[in-house]
Amino acid sequence: MRRHFALTFSSVLSIAIALLISMLMLVLAWNVSSFTTNIEEELIVQVSLNPTLDAAGQDELEKEIKEIKGISSVRFSDKEAELEQLIEDYGDTFSQYEGEDRNPLYDVFIVELEDPTQIDAITSQISKMDGVIEATYGTDTVNTMVQLFSSVRIGGLVFVAALICLAIFLIRNTIKLAIQVRKDEIQIMRQVGAMNWYITVPFVLEGLLTGFFGALIPSLICVFGYTALYQALNGVFISELFVLKSPYPFLLYVCGVLFLIGILAGMFGSYLASRKYLRWTR
Amino acid sequence: MIEFKNVTKSYPNGVHALNRISLEIEDGEFIYIIGPTGSGKSTIIKILNGEEVPDSGLVMVDNVDVGSLKHRKVPQYRRNIGCVFQDYRLLPALTVQENIAFALEVLGLPKKMIRKRVQEVLELVDLKEKARAYPDELSGGQQQRVTIGRAIANRPKILIADEPTGNLDPEKSREIIALLEKINAMGTTVVMVTHDIVLVNEFKKRTITLDQGFVVKDSKKGGYVSV
Ligand SMILES: Nc1ncnc2c1ncn2[C@@H]1O[C@H](COP(=O)(O)OP(=O)(O)OP(=O)(O)O)[C@@H](O)[C@H]1O
Ligand SMILES: [Mg+2]
Secondary structure, eight states: OOOTHHHHHHHHHHHHHHHHHHHHHHHHHHHHHHHHHHHHHTOOEEEOOOTOOOHHHHHHHHHHTTTTTTTTEEEEOOOHHHHHHHHHHHGGGGGGGGGGTTTTOOOOEEEEEOOOOGHHHHHHHHHHSSTEEEEEEEEEHHHHHHHHHHHHHHHHHHHHHHHHHHHHHHHHHHHHHHHHHHHHHHHHHHTOOOOOHHEEEEOOOOOHHHHHHHHHHHHHHHHHHHHHHHHHHTTEEEEEEOOOOHHHHHHHHHHHHHHHHHHHHHHHHHHHHHHHHHHHHO | OOOEEEEEOHHHHHOEEEEEEEEOOOOOOOEEESSSSTTTHHHHHHHHSSSOOOOOOEEEETTEGGGGGGGHHHHHHHTEEEEEEEOOOOOOOOOOOHHHHHHTTTTTHHHHHHHHHHHHHHHHHTTTTGGGGGGGSSSSSHHHHHHHHHHTTOOOSEEESSSTTTTHHHHHHHHHHHHHHHHHTTTTTEEOOOOOHHHHHHHHEEEEEEEEEEEEEHHHSSSOOOO
16 A cells, blocks of 8 residues: 555546546536526517407417427516506606507517527527517627527536546556556455455545545635635626625535545546456456 | 366467366365476366366366356355465565465454464464564475465365476475375365476376376376376
């Protein structure tokens, strides 16, 4: 054990680096995904209805919209309610439109989406339906931002997945070397009839510890670093729109994920290495 | 009882190491396997301890079909087979008694039992006064006695030895044979591969002669006569 301390140490360090990058990606992706949720809440499609549409046609249209994939809800709001909302939001200038037949607005369906990246396609699909005058949604900037965040989030997760594989690979190699160092011992164990698990378990434990210590370092960096950053930025990033996740319990989750990755990758990597060894020697 | 029935073994490189070997070895026998280099002696040993699998034929050891033994069943099977090799394969960082104890520890035996058994084994192989020495402080003959001690520590029914005297001078070789005879007298079947014709003729026992993977002679009387 003492003999390959240097080896174990260097592998702990490489795991730590892989997990450190994973940690950064996780923190980024997680925050971005909560930015997106903030913005997504404002993402609705407003469908203006043709005034000639009768009640049956309106029901028909509502059913039709609901059948589109990616729609989470459809709500009807008549033009009086819309005007009231407008007056409430922008003031009394719109009061002049109140009263019989002076309201220039349309009855609308307020459509909420499950998947904001589909907003463009869904909007144009709805606008082609019978009885629809127009279908509109928020600005292009919001849309691009949502798209960007979504790719950051997916990219981050793919990156983390790749780093998990890297961690498994690194630990597998360390354990392979550790097995090489102790192969005389293992050969004798096998000769006198030690069970396979008896030989594997110490290596799996070693992998587990390697993964554990590999996760400890980035976890500490994460806890202190993120807390400091959060305080320095007062909890927001650039604008109020981008609210950072508050350190607690967010950091617990991140550290939990890091330890889980480290420990599982450690055990799995060393299991692979020792199983391979035991396989080719009977 | 050990039984080989029409056992054939070839290696991936195409070498036919064993050709339709048939043998029967009764419990408590002491036999030599001799033959020129490359005749398949070590292959028989490797099949016996489960390291190699025959291509065809049947190998039964105490009613266990060794050839079709599942990978995870091999360890349990090996506990009945003690192995000794020409190179001693001792762990250099452990003392003599620790080396012997190691073989019992990996089987998960209780500490007290291990201590008692190690003392018995040290007595048997006559190395009591070397118990705390390290392998590199011992002569070749003494080291080989340690490996024999380690091989029989778990009281296997069969002891197989692949050229145990290969690195030893004649006097030390005699000591080893004497030790193996002592172990055999306690009821352990001994299968010993050797090159040493002088030894085979001096300590006469049943001798199986291999040549190019065939059994060319199986003399119950013992001794070696050139064929
Ligand atoms: N792992 C292997 N792969 C390929 N060929 C092998 C292997 N082991 C042995 N052989 C070949 O099989 C034949 C028999 O080998 P084996 O080791 O059984 O001979 P042996 O009688 O023990 O010889 P020696 O007296 O030199 O130890 C030889 O021709 C050898 O080259
Ligand atoms: Mg040989």
